[in-house]
């Protein structure tokens with residue numbers, strides 16, 4: 446879980462090493478992602494690959510269980526009905542961390558399918574382990590940069606919801622460009638929501654909450670469901686970190702926006 450404190454950011458989730466402001470650009474011909482990647486110039490990453498501690502259980506789960514829950518590699522939009530073996534609303538979660546919230550919500554909402562994206566190997570191992578232990582069949586996982594997945598594999602208008610919980614706050618001004626919730630990415634997210642679909646964000650970092658409110662309010666495809674910040678919906682469980690923060694008097698801000706119907710004024 447993230448913390449509102451810069452100390453935490455430097456220690457783990459969303460590390461902010463001083464070289465993090467280096468441009469992530471490399472000539473397309475040198476791109477280690479292969480020739481297809483040349484069509485998409487490198488973007489500024491919202492994460493830094495961290496090793497973290499990989500427990501034996503997470504390593505074993507990652508090796509033996511991920512193939513069961515992973516979305517097969519491929520080109521073009523994912524066929525959700527084929528992936529989940531049924532037609533149900535699909536909610537995308539970006540940056541599920543250790544996946545505790547993901548598993549909790551998926552268990553509470555069996556009629557919805559969830560696609561979780563995370564780059565952190567211990568977190569992916571932890572989530573697939575929880576899915577197996579709880580017998581949850583309504584979650585699939587992609588271990589890759591969500592910005593690329595969204596662009597390449599999620600069809601416009603195909604999502605019933607998007608969860609972005611406690612994204613790395615990148616508190617230093619020179620790292621703000623790494624924050625996920627920025628106008629271009631929010632526009633891409635909104636375009637992938639079905640009409641009436643929701644975008645739910647939460648953060649415990651006040652300046653990021655303000656940025657989220659400003660950016661989401663300015664996106665023409667989205668409408669705020671609340672007058673400013675929203676109450677936490679019952680189905681978003683409090684995380685361990687969040688409980689501790691609340692006990693210490695820290696704030697948590699939820700934002701709940703919905704996709705407006707497509708009209709002449711609101712683009713598809």
Ligand SMILES: C[S@@+](CC[C@H](N)C(=O)[O-])C[C@H]1O[C@@H](n2cnc3c(N)ncnc32)[C@H](O)[C@@H]1O
Nearest residue numbers: 446447458491492540541542564590591610611
């Ligand atoms: C501060 S943690 C929060 C984790 C979790 N949502 C929670 O509330 O406990 C943010 C997570 O987002 C992941 N992340 C950041 N940018 C990402 C991206 N572009 N694609 C996938 N995962 C990303 C990080 O690896 C990290 O685990």
